[in-house]
Amino acid sequence: MTKQVQQLDRxxxxxxxxSGDGMQLTGDRFTAGTAEFxxxxxxxxxxxxxxxxxxxxxxxxxxxxLHFADHDILTPGDAPNVLVAMNPAALKANLSDLxxxxxxxxxxxxxxxxxxxxxxxxxxxxxxxxxxxWRVHAVPLTSLTVKALEGFDLxxxxxxxxxxxxxxxxxxxxxxxxxxxxxxxxxxKFAKKPDIAKANIAAFQAGWNYGETTESFSVSxxxxxxxxxxxxxxxxxxNQALAYGLIAASVRSGLPLFLxxxxxxxxxxxxxxxxxxxxxxxxxxQAEDEIAGVGAALGAAFGGALGVTTTSGPGxxxxxxxxxxxxxxxxxxxxxxxxxxxxxxxxxxxxxxTDLLMAMYGRNGESPVPIVAPATPSDCFDxxxxxxxxxxxxxxxxxxxxDGYLANGSEPWKVPSAAELPxxxxxxxxxxxxxxGTTFLPFAxxxxxxxxxxxxxxxxxxxxxxxGIEKADGTGNISYDPNxxxxxxxxxxxxxxxxAADIPELEVDDPDGDARVLVLxxxxxxxxxxxxxxxxRKSGGKVAQAHLRHLNPLPxxxxxxxxSYDKVLLPEINLGQLxxxxxxxxxxxxxxxxxxxxxxxxxxxxxxVIQDVIDSE
Amino acid sequence: xxxxxxxxxxxxxxxxxDVALGMxxxxxxxxxxxxxxxxxxxxxxxxxSFVPExxxxxxxxxxxxxxxxxxxxxxxxxxxxxxxxxGRAPAIATGLAASRPDLSVWVxxxxxxxxxxxxxxxxxxxxxxxxxxxxxFNNRIYGLTKGQYSPTxxxxxxxxxxxMGSLDKPFNPVSLALGAEASFVARTIDSDRKHLQSVLRxxxxxxxxxxxxxxxxxxxxxxxxxxxxxxxxxxxxxxxxLEHGQPIVSATKAVRRSADGGIEVVARSEVREEEIxxxxxxxxxxxxxxxxxxxxxxxxxxxxIGVFRNVDRPSYDELMxxxxxxxxxxxxxxxxxxxxxxGDTWRIG
Numbered sequence: 015m016t017k018q019v020q021q022l023d024r025x026x027x028x029x030x031x032x033s034g035d036g037m038q039l040t041g042d043r044f045t046a047g048t049a050e051f052x053x054x055x056x057x058x059x060x061x062x063x064x065x066x067x068x069x070x071x072x073x074x075x076x077x078x079x080l081h082f083a084d085h086d087i088l089t090p091g092d093a094p095n096v097l098v099a100m101n102p103a104a105l106k107a108n109l110s111d112l113x114x115x116x117x118x119x120x121x122x123x124x125x126x127x128x129x130x131x132x133x134x135x136x137x138x139x140x141x142x143x144x145x146x147x148w149r150v151h152a153v154p155l156t157s158l159t160v161k162a163l164e165g166f167d168l169x170x171x172x173x174x175x176x177x178x179x180x181x182x183x184x185x186x187x188x189x190x191x192x193x194x195x196x197x198x199x200x201x202x203k204f205a206k207k208p209d210i211a212k213a214n215i216a217a218f219q220a221g222w223n224y225g226e227t228t229e230s231f232s233v234s235x236x237x238x239x240x241x242x243x244x245x246x247x248x249x250x251x252x253n254q255a256l257a258y259g260l261i262a263a264s265v266r267s268g269l270p271l272f273l274x275x276x277x278x279x280x281x282x283x284x285x286x287x288x289x290x291x292x293x294x295x296x297x298x299x300q301a302e303d304e305i306a307g308v309g310a311a312l313g314a315a316f317g318g319a320l321g322v323t324t325t326s327g328p329g330x331x332x333x334x335x336x337x338x339x340x341x342x343x344x345x346x347x348x349x350x351x352x353x354x355x356x357x358x359x360x361x362x363x364x365x366x367x368t369d370l371l372m373a374m375y376g377r378n379g380e381s382p383v384p385i386v387a388p389a390t391p392s393d394c395f396d397x398x399x400x401x402x403x404x405x406x407x408x409x410x411x412x413x414x415x416x417d418g419y420l421a422n423g424s425e426p427w428k429v430p431s432a433a434e435l436p437x438x439x440x441x442x443x444x445x446x447x448x449x450x451g452t453t454f455l456p457f458a459x460x461x462x463x464x465x466x467x468x469x470x471x472x473x474x475x476x477x478x479x480x481x482g483i484e485k486a487d488g489t490g491n492i493s494y495d496p497n498x499x500x501x502x503x504x505x506x507x508x509x510x511x512x513x514a515a516d517i518p519e520l521e522v523d524d525p526d527g528d529a530r531v532l533v534l535x536x537x538x539x540x541x542x543x544x545x546x547x548x549x550x551r552k553s554g555g556k557v558a559q560a561h562l563r564h565l566n567p568l569p570x571x572x573x574x575x576x577x578s579y580d581k582v583l584l585p586e587i588n589l590g591q592l593x594x595x596x597x598x599x600x601x602x603x604x605x606x607x608x609x610x611x612x613x614x615x616x617x618x619x620x621x622x623v624i625q626d627v628i629d630s631e
Numbered sequence: 632x633x634x635x636x637x638x639x640x641x642x643x644x645x646x647x648x649d650v651a652l653g654m655x656x657x658x659x660x661x662x663x664x665x666x667x668x669x670x671x672x673x674x675x676x677x678x679x680s681f682v683p684e685x686x687x688x689x690x691x692x693x694x695x696x697x698x699x700x701x702x703x704x705x706x707x708x709x710x711x712x713x714x715x716x717x718g719r720a721p722a723i724a725t726g727l728a729a730s731r732p733d734l735s736v737w738v739x740x741x742x743x744x745x746x747x748x749x750x751x752x753x754x755x756x757x758x759x760x761x762x763x764x765x766x767x768f769n770n771r772i773y774g775l776t777k778g779q780y781s782p783t784x785x786x787x788x789x790x791x792x793x794x795m796g797s798l799d800k801p802f803n804p805v806s807l808a809l810g811a812e813a814s815f816v817a818r819t820i821d822s823d824r825k826h827l828q829s830v831l832r833x834x835x836x837x838x839x840x841x842x843x844x845x846x847x848x849x850x851x852x853x854x855x856x857x858x859x860x861x862x863x864x865x866x867x868x869x870x871x872x873l874e875h876g877q878p879i880v881s882a883t884k885a886v887r888r889s890a891d892g893g894i895e896v897v898a899r900s901e902v903r904e905e906e907i908x909x910x911x912x913x914x915x916x917x918x919x920x921x922x923x924x925x926x927x928x929x930x931x932x933x934x935x936i937g938v939f940r941n942v943d944r945p946s947y948d949e950l951m952x953x954x955x956x957x958x959x960x961x962x963x964x965x966x967x968x969x970x971x972x973x974g975d976t977w978r979i980g
Contacts, residue, residue: 046975195975244980246972258971265967272730292958294965297730297951301722302755309719309752310726313695316713317731335716343713429976432967471711471727471734472646474690479659479706481714482698491661492706 017226018233024083025189025237026091029181030108031100032069033062033076036178041078043182043199047191049249049426052239053082056541057424058090058614063279063362070124070132075107084238088541088548090423092616098181100124100155103133114147119184121177123156151230155180162220166213176217183221190236193222245428252391252420253280255427256350257287259398261294263348264320266399267406267438271296272314274307275324279362280418281352284324304332308349312336315345316480318442318470320402324350327369328359330376330413337411338377341506343480344457344466346405348398349383353417355612364612365418367537370591373413374566380503382510384408385565387415389540392427394420397563403438407516408509409465415565417587419614420538443467443476454478457490463516464509514567520575524558525551531628532579534604536562536592539585539615546620550628557624565592573600581605583627585620641762641838644732645687652683659709665700670821670847674768675707677821681828685735685835692735695724697744700775701768701847704739718749721756721765725947728762732948735835738765743773746782746802757813760839762946764831767804767844768821772853785930790852805924805939808842809917815841816920817938821848822861826936833938839946859931871896871926873937878907879923884933886926894922896933912941 027044031037038059048055058079067074081091096117099105101124112118125138139145140152159180163173179200186193197215204211225231250258264271273296275285289298297314301307308323315321323333330351340347353369355361373385384404388397394416401414446454447467456478457466469476478490486493487501522532535543540561547559560575562568576582576596583605584593590606597604607623609615657679665671682692692710696702698717705712715723720738728736738756745753745767756763772790773779779792783804787796808816815837819830827845834841846857860866867882879886880899885907889895894908914920920940927934945953959965 050975050977052977052979242979246976246978248972248974248976261965261970262967265965270730272726274726291965291970292955293962294967294970295955297955299726299729299951301725302751305719306722306725306752306755309716309722310729313713313723313726313728314730315726316723317727317734319726319730321726336719339716429971432971471693471731472688472691474688477690477710479661479708479712479714481705481712482716483714 017231020233020235022235022237023085024081024087025096025235026079026081026094027096027098027185028077028079028094028108028111029098030075030077030104031178032103033064033074034066034069035076035100036175037076037078037100040178040182041080043196044185044191045080045249045424046195046199047186047193048080048082049247050192050195053084053237054086054240054242055080055082055249055426056087056090057081058419059422061363070101070103070129072103072107072133075103077104077108082237084240086240086242088545089614089617092618098185100177100181102129102135102139105139106133106135112148115149117149117151118145119151119153119181121155121181122152123154153184153224153230158220158224159217162217163213166216167209168213173213176214179214179217180221180224183218184225186218187222187225188231188234190234193218242426243428247426247428249424250392250395250427251422251424252388252394252416253283253352253422254287255392256388256394256398256414256416257284259395260288260322260348260402261291261296262395262432262435263399263402263438264294264296265432266435267320267402267440269318269320269406269440271322272311272319273298273322273324274301274310274314275299276301276304276307276329278304278326278329280354280421281324281326281329281350283421284350284352304329305336308333308336308347312340312345312347315340315347316470318468320348320406321346322348322350324352326352326354326362327356327372330369330372334377337383338379338381339482340411341377341381341383342482342485344409344506346409346468347411348401348405348414349411350398350414350416352421353415355610361612363418365538365587365614366610366612367417367539367587368591368610369415370565370588371594373415374595380507382507383411383413383566384510384513385413385415387537387563387565388420389537389561389563391420391423391425395427399435399438403436404513406438406440407465408463408513409468410510415537417538440468442473443469444473446475455488455490456480457485458488459505464505464512511567514570517564517567517569519571520560520562520569522558522560522575523547526556529556529558530580530631531556531583531624532558532560532575532581533583533585533624534560534562534576535585536565539587542615542617542620543585545617546624549617549621550624555625555628557628562592568599573602576600576602576604580631581627583607583624585615585623587615641836642685642687642735645691645735646733647686648688652689654680654683656689657682657709659707661706663707664703666851668850669700670770670849671701671704671768673821673824674766674827674845674847675704677824677827678831679708681831684832687735691733692737693727694737694739695720695727696739697741697749698775699741699744700849701739701741702744718744718747719752720744721749721752721761721763724763725756725759725761729948729951732762732952736763738763740765740767742767742769742771742781742783742804746804746807750782754807754811757808757811757840757842759947760814760944762838762840762948764834764841765843767842768847769804769844770847770849770853771801771856772849774849774852778852803924803927804842804844806921809921809924809940812917813842813940814839814942814944815938816940817842818844818846818936820846820857820860820936830938833941837941838949839944860934869931869933871933871935873910873912873923873935873939875910875912875938875941877910878904879910879935880907881933886923894919894926896926912938914940915942
């Protein structure tokens with residue numbers, strides 16, 4: 015039987031199941047196949063904070079959304095075209111996101127009376143008319159998997175566990191994904207358990223063959239590779255890119271990396287990743303608490319290391335005092351905040367942009383720190399290098415504001431070569447800098463950067479003491495002199511403000527140069543904003559877009575850019591934190607759009623907001 | 632055995648000075664600003680006059696402190712120094728010592744700094760055996776904040792914050808450190824320079840965390856807290872000197888095994904010489920050292936001073952460095968291009 019092949023320009027699939035069903039792995043492997051095939055893609059995992067919520071319940075549903083296309087795309091997609099529902103809970107939790115007409119592939123074996131009852135279905139939705147407006151493919155995934163594995167020496171329970179691979183095989187057939195890499199992956203993953211590897215591969219192939227032969231699927235789909243810039247690509251998540259960026263910063267600065275960290279969602283994967291790369295001379299220290307994590311990083315920085323601490327919002331709160339110490343002792347430090355929904359514990363696995371003001375002001379005293387925010391998962395790499403560059407050049411803590419959406423989302427990344435990365439090497443102080451030729455002044459400053467010398471223990475003749483008490487300008491000795499304090503407060507501020515001359519100007523994307531409305535963003539809203547801007551332009555609307563990567567100091571031309579548009583719209587996943595800063599600084603009547611749902615914006619949603627602002631002109 | 636344990640490994644990685652240094656080389660140009668009569672002066676002088684003996688390069692010594700009267704100490708040492716945050720000195724020093732095995736790192740802390748706000752960092756530094764010498768100045772009071780009770784103050788202490796007496800049972804720093812299985816734990820007194828320096832010497836030579844409790848008099852807010860141990864009329868009776876391989880005795884008392892399996896203090900005249908417990912600082916099991924640490928209860932009837940425990944186990948920096956070396960030996964030094972291109976990649980164009 016020759017089946018029909020239909021061409022599509024893009025597809026959004028959501029895999030959903032119980033958190034024990036292996037949906038994240040299934041999504042990862044489908045993504046790898048998609049990347050290998052050459053589509054552009056963007057992913058969004060969505061999982062509960064509970065490791066194993068009770069099986070079959072709504073809180074236990076874990077999902078993975080993948081958007082892939084034959085052109086460059088910017089987001090994981092607003093709504094799926096296809097929902098893979100491994101059980102009734104997965105269907106119930108995700109159906110409202112699936113537009114009418116979308117495909118549902120449901121594992122009928124799990125639609126038992128008991129499982130239906132668990133989530134409040136009184137009748138089986140696969141058997142009544144309630145799903146009439148969708149295209150339902152009812153597939154007994156579990157029993158087909160068990161049947162396919164009959165020849166294997168496996169318990170029924172173990173065989174059932176391969177059902178995610180059966181589903182992956184089926185979807186791989188449906189969208190013409192290459193299979194070789196997944197087979198290799200399974201062989202490697204289960205190298206020590208060859209029987210399990212073979213069973214998973216058999217389940218995967220059975221899923222593929224099922225698609226080929228069953229009448230449930232009469233059409234398969236092809237999404238041609240995307241035309242991306244030439245180069246070598248890999249798929250990368252934000253946390254992995256951030257970890258790699260820190261390693262790159264260590265290599266390019268010539269400083270050994272010291273990570274002091276305490277486990278916290280959604281930042282722990284950076285600790286995990288860095289701990290794998292000890293052959294780069296990286297020391298990873300899982301501290302007793304958040305405070306010790308940053309303290310050890312600062313102590314290592316005093317000793318000449320690239321000191322880094324990674325955390326999420328609650329951890330930043332605990333680290334505040336030490337960040338203040340780094341501000342006043344003027345030592346380099348990178349503080350990574352993978353923001354999550356707050357306040358307090360909030361929603362640990364959900365994303366938010368609500369730590370901007372904490373990063374900016376969350377310390378006692380006048381305590382300025384530079385802030386850098388990546389825009390996309392792969393941009394976490396460059397942002398980490400940039401944060402380290404500023405930290406070591408200006409001898410200052412730098413806040414790097416990622417978030418849960420970037421951390422776990424992934425996209426293809428054009429891999430840079432090490433040589434093309436910026437050289438961020440530093441010179442430690444080696445000789446006295448006093449006028450008499452013998453005195454060392456730890457708080458004398460470079461006239462251009464206002465940075466103080468970094469003299470590390472082991473350097474003869476530069477023995478000096480630093481600390482949290484106010485220091486006399488130049489000598490660094492304890493000082494309670496009122497005028498000295500005023501001077502030091504201003505010097506520390508001027509040093510950070512001066513970084514504006516060392517960062518790129520804010521670029522505006524305004525193709526015809528005649529837009530009256532500017533939509534501004536920062537951090538992870540880049541994708542949805544850019545996708546929304548495309549929609550507006552496609553329908554003939556005029557809108558300019560600019561995205562801030564440096565939040566402190568702001569690019570030198572920020573005020574000028576804001577003032578050159580009639581209206582400035584600023585979507586943020588908070589209640590207007592950047593808007594507050596911009597209004598105060600530039601007296602520009604920024605229009606805020608705020609949603610704080612723990613989820614990224616949708617392109618369609620933002621397009622409609624932008625259109626409203628244009629229409630109100 | 633003594634040689635095996637204190638083999639100087641603690642200092643073997645720290646570069647030696649080419650020239651002989653003296654006490655004046657370790658005095659900074661800063662005016663010392665403790666209250667006149669403070670025990671801190673004696674400790675500072677003891678440290679400044681003792682460290683030249685170690686023969687280390689001055690630039691490879693670092694003093695890290697928290698907050699409190701004692702924590703001003705680094706400003707007065709002409710070495711590298713870091714006056715940090717209340718309670719956090721062990722954490723900050725951990726990052727430094729773990730990444731710089733070539734440094735002799737000293738943490739200066741007080742009873743409030745190390746046992747109250749910084750209790751967590753202290754026990755974790757001890758358990759990890761970070762290569763630090765922690766000098767805990769115990770004056771049993773908050774001095775810098777002007778006289779509140781501390782976590783080592785005796786129950787019922789009447790202070791500004793406890794007008795009817797404090798309620799909380801104090802920590803015994805030596806017991807706490809032994810409970811955390813610290814590899815080196817000692818106690819000494821600010822007024823006994825000879826003893827103080829002998830303990831500091833052993834602490835410096837020990838690689839790993841050395842915790843030295845120093846009884847220190849605060850003559851403003853808690854004067855005479857350790858008077859019994861200084862008063863010539865009674866100090867020799869009260870003080871049980873701990874010296875490895877020597878019987879544990881004071882002028883009039885001796886320590887022996889008790890019938891219930893513990894230890895007890897008895898009059899020397901009532902005990903045969905062979906019954907007296909001989910101190911073994913290198914004993915792997917810390918329980919006997921712990922029992923010794925309990926002898927000052929209640930109220931300083933007899934107080935052991937000296938090195939309670941001095942055992943050899945790998946220090947944290949050594950273990951960390953070994954993992955880095957092992958990873959490099961297995962797969963070679965890291966190559967950034969290779970790392971970035973590892974895994975599934977594809978080429979376009």
